[in-house]
Amino acid sequence: MMPDPLYLIYMRISYSAFDTYQNCSLKYKFQNVDMIKEPKSKEAIFGTLIHSVMKFIHTPSLLQPKLEEALDFFSKNWNADIFENELEERSAFTQGVEMIQRYYKNNNPADFNIVDLESRFQIEVEDGDKKTQHIISGIIDRIDKTDEGYEIIDYKTTKKMPSQEKVDNDLQLSIYLNAFLSRYPKEIEHLDKIKVSLYYLKHGVKLTSTRTLEQLKNAKELFLDVIAAIEAEKFEPNVTPLCDWCGYQKICPMWMHKFKEQRKIDTEEVNAAISEYINLKYAINSTKVRIAELQEKISQYMKQEGVGRVFSDEGIIAETVRKTFKYDEKRLREILEPLDKWDSILKVDGIALKNIMGVLSPTVRKEIEKTKVIDKETKTLTVKKK
Numbered sequence: 001m002m003p004d005p006l007y008l009i010y011m012r013i014s015y016s017a018f019d020t021y022q023n024c025s026l027k028y029k030f031q032n033v034d035m036i037k038e039p040k041s042k043e044a045i046f047g048t049l050i051h052s053v054m055k056f057i058h059t060p061s062l063l064q065p066k067l068e069e070a071l072d073f074f075s076k077n078w079n080a081d082i083f084e085n086e087l088e089e090r091s092a093f094t095q096g097v098e099m100i101q102r103y104y105k106n107n108n109p110a111d112f113n114i115v116d117l118e119s120r121f122q123i124e125v126e127d128g129d130k131k132t133q134h135i136i137s138g139i140i141d142r143i144d145k146t147d148e149g150y151e152i153i154d155y156k157t158t159k160k161m162p163s164q165e166k167v168d169n170d171l172q173l174s175i176y177l178n179a180f181l182s183r184y185p186k187e188i189e190h191l192d193k194i195k196v197s198l199y200y201l202k203h204g205v206k207l208t209s210t211r212t213l214e215q216l217k218n219a220k221e222l223f224l225d226v227i228a229a230i231e232a233e234k235f236e237p238n239v240t241p242l243c244d245w246c247g248y249q250k251i252c253p254m255w256m257h258k259f260k261e262q263r264k265i266d267t268e269e270v271n272a273a274i275s276e277y278i279n280l281k282y283a284i285n286s287t288k289v290r291i292a293e294l295q296e297k298i299s300q301y302m303k304q305e306g307v308g309r310v311f312s313d314e315g316i317i318a319e320t321v322r323k324t325f326k327y328d329e330k331r332l333r334e335i336l337e338p339l340d341k342w343d344s345i346l347k348v349d350g351i352a353l354k355n356i357m358g359v360l361s362p363t364v365r366k367e368i369e370k371t372k373v374i375d376k377e378t379k380t381l382t383v384k385k386k
C-alpha cells in the first residue's frame with residue numbers, strides 16, 4: 001500500500017523496536033535514539049535458530065522434513081561458542097531438541113497449507129487528528145490457509161506464557177492481522193474466520209484468538225498512544241525479568257552499580273551504608289513477623305484470662321480497640337450539599353479509577369490519561385536481599 005500523500009510521514013518503526021519500547025522505554029532509547037549497538041544475547045541467538053528450524057520444517061516441498069532431518073538442521077547450525085560453559089551449552093541444546101521433538105509430537109508438518117513464512121510487512125497507521133502517518137514494519141512467522149479461513153502464527157521461545165485474556169488483547173497479533181488485511185483486504189469480510197496465534201514452543205502450547213473490527217480499531221489507538229509517548233521522549237527504565245537478556249545493563253541506571261568497576265570507585269563508607277541498610281531493612285521485616293506471632297499469643301492469653309492488661313518486669317501491655325468508621329454517603333450528601341460543602345470533600349479514588357479503566361474505550365482512557373498530573377513525588381528505597 002502506498003503512503004497517503006495528504007499525510008506527513010512521521011515515524012518509521014519496526015515491530016521489534018515498538019515491542020522494546022513497550023517492555024522498557026529506556027532500552028528503546030539506548031537502541032534507537034542513542035544508537036548504541038547491543039550485543040546479541042545467547043537467548044536471542046537461540047530464538048533465531050529455533051525460528052530457522054521452524055522455517056526449515058514448513059518450507060513447502062514434495063516431502064516435508066522428518067524429525068531426524070529437523071534435528072540434524074538444528075545441530076548443524078548450533079553455535080556452542082556463545083555459552084559461558086559446557087553445562088549451560090548442553091542444557092540449551094537439550095532444550096532446543098526437546099522443543100523440536102515436542103513440535104513433531106503435536107504436529108504433522110504435511111497437514112498444513114502454508115501461505116507464507118517469515119512474511120515481511122510494512123503498514124501505514126494514520127493519525128487523523130495530527131494528519132500524520134506512521135509506518136510499522138515486521139515479519140510474521142507463518143501464515144496458514146485453514147479449512148475455514150487463515151491462521152497467523154507467531155512462534156515464541158520464552159518460558160512465560162500469557163493468559164488467554166492477554167492473548168485476546170495482544171497488540172502484536174492485532175498489528176499482524178492488520179498487516180495481513182492490508183495484503184488481503186477482501187478478507188476483512190471474514191474476520192471471524194482468521195485466527196491469530198502465539199505458539200509457545202517450550203511448552204508445545206498454541207494460544208489462539210480472533211479479532212473484531214472494534215478490537216482492530218482499539219489496537220490502532222493503542223499503537224498511536226505508544227507512538228505519542230515515544231515522540232514525547234518518555235524514556236524510563238522498567239525492571240522486569242527481561243533485564244536478564246538486556247545487553248545494556250552496564251549503562252542502565254538500574255543495573256550499572258552491580259558491575260565491579262562502578263563499585264570499586266565508591267567509598268568504603270557508601271558501601272558500608274548500603275550493606276547496613278539492606279541488613280536493617282531485613283531485620284525490620286523479620287521483627288514484624290515475630291511481633292505479629294507474639295501479639296497473637298498474648299491476645300489469646302488475655303482473652304482466655306479475661307484481662308485487659310498484662311504485666312512483666314519489662315513493662316505493661318494493654319489491649320486497646322481501635323475503631324475505623326465509614327459514613328453513609330447518601331445521608332452525608334443530603335447534609336453537606338445544601339451547605340455547599342459536598343464538592344470540597346470529594347476526592348478521586350485512584351484505585352477505583354484504575355479498576356474501571358479496563359472497561360473504558362481507548363479514546364476515553366486517553367482523555368483520562370491527559371488529565372493526569374504528578375501530585376507529589378516521594379522516593380523510597382526498596383530492598384532485595386541476595
Ligand code: SF4
Nearest residue numbers: 024237238243246252
Ligand atoms: S537492564 Fe532492564 S531496565 Fe535497564 S535498559 Fe535493559 S531492560 Fe531496561
